[in-house]
Amino acid sequence: MKVVMKFLRLPVACIALLLSSCVMNTTQPTSFAYEILKPGASLVLLQSIRFPGYSAAVTIQYGELRTGFRLDQYYPNCRLELRSQSPNPRIIEPDRFTIYKVHTNIEYVMNKPVMTAGFGLHLADGTSDQIYSTILYLKSEKQPEVELLSCQRWEDPTNFPEHLSVDQIKQTLDGFFTLEN
Numbered sequence: 001m002k003v004v005m006k007f008l009r010l011p012v013a014c015i016a017l018l019l020s021s022c023v024m025n026t027t028q029p030t031s032f033a034y035e036i037l038k039p040g041a042s043l044v045l046l047q048s049i050r051f052p053g054y055s056a057a058v059t060i061q062y063g064e065l066r067t068g069f070r071l072d073q074y075y076p077n078c079r080l081e082l083r084s085q086s087p088n089p090r091i092i093e094p095d096r097f098t099i100y101k102v103h104t105n106i107e108y109v110m111n112k113p114v115m116t117a118g119f120g121l122h123l124a125d126g127t128s129d130q131i132y133s134t135i136l137y138l139k140s141e142k143q144p145e146v147e148l149l150s151c152q153r154w155e156d157p158t159n160f161p162e163h164l165s166v167d168q169i170k171q172t173l174d175g176f177f178t179l180e181n
Contacts, residue, residue, distance in 0.1 A: 031165055031166055031167075032134075032162070032163045032164070032165055032166075033102075033134045033151065033163065033164055033165060033166045033168075033169050034102050034103075034104045034134050034163060036166045036181065037099060037102050037134075037136065037166065037179065037181070038099075038102065038181070039099060039100050039101060039102065040098065040099070040100075041098075041099045041179065041180060041181045042096050042097065042098060042099065042179070042180040043096075043097045043099060043136060043138060043149060043177050043178075043179055043180075044094075044095075044096050044097075044177060044178045044179075044180060045092065045093070045094045045095050045096075045097065045176065045177055046094055046175065046176060046177060046178065047094060047175070047176060048091050048092065048093055048094065049065070049080065049091070049092045049176065050089060050090070050091050051082060051086075051089060051090045051091070051092065052089055053086065053087050053088050053089050054085055054086075054087055055085060056081060056082045056083070056084060056085045056086075057079050057080065057081045057082070058079070058080050059071055059077055059078070059079045059080075060077065060078045060079075060080065060172060060173055060176055061075065061076070061077040061078075061172060062075075062172070063171075063172070063173070063174035063175045063176065064175075073131075073153065073154040074153060074154050074155075075153055076151060076152075076153050076164050076168045076169065076171070076172045077151070077152065077153065077172060078149055078150065078151040078152075078169065078172050078173055079149070079150045079151075079152075080092075080146070080148075080149050081146075081147050081148050081149070081150065082145045082146060082147060083144075083145050083146075083147045084145070090145075092143055092145075092146060093142075093143065095140050095142055095143055095146075096140070097138040097139065097140045097143075097146060098138065098139050098140070099136045099137065099138060100137055100138070100139050101136075101137035102134070102135070102136055102137075103134075103135040103137070104132075104133065104134055104135070104163055105131075105132075105133040105135060106130055106131065106132055106133070107130065107131040107133070108128050108129075108130055108131075109128055109129045109130065109131060109154065110128045128157070129154045129155065129156060129157070130154070130155045130156075130157050130161055131152050131153070131154055131155070132152060132153060132155050132161055132162065132163045132164070133150050133151065133152035133163075134150070134151050134152070134163050134164055134169070135148055135149070135150045135151075136148060136149045136150075136151075149177075151164050151168075151169045151172060152164070166179065
């Protein structure tokens with residue numbers, strides 16, 4: 001009888017371990033920004049932003065303005081866009097912008113070197129990156145030239161790509177904007 005009980009303990013212990021790991025491994029689903037931010041929400045600008053002459057956009061990453069080579073496309077970044085360019089620098093003052101439309105977009109970026117082998121052109125591995133964007137269309141009575149905020153990052157399509165979460169956008173905009181539902 002003791003021998004049978006010893007052999008039963010191992011399968012019972014394994015089943016208990018498997019069941020407990022299932023219970024403990026529950027993860028919260030990601031809340032994507034496009035699911036949470038709806039028309040009527042607000043984007044509040046906390047400090048002035050200067051747009052250089054001949055520019056209609058500035059990019060924010062890690063809570064600071066980024067340009068050119070300082071921007072890491074593979075990490076969340078947000079691009080604030082005006083309706084048009086001007087030869088003169090412009091300043092957008094602190095304000096509350098109403099989000100009147102939320103849109104998502106996926107663009108394909110050919111980021112791999114082209115190789116020739118045999119007949120015709122072939123990509124090195126046949127994949128390209130994708131840009132996952134969440135676009136917030138904005139309006140303000142005081143500053144109607146502000147058009148939209150597009151938050152995105154480049155994604156490897158083989159690595160389970162997804163749109164940014166609200167928390168990722170908040171971290172990216174930290175110090176410049178707050179989001180209010």
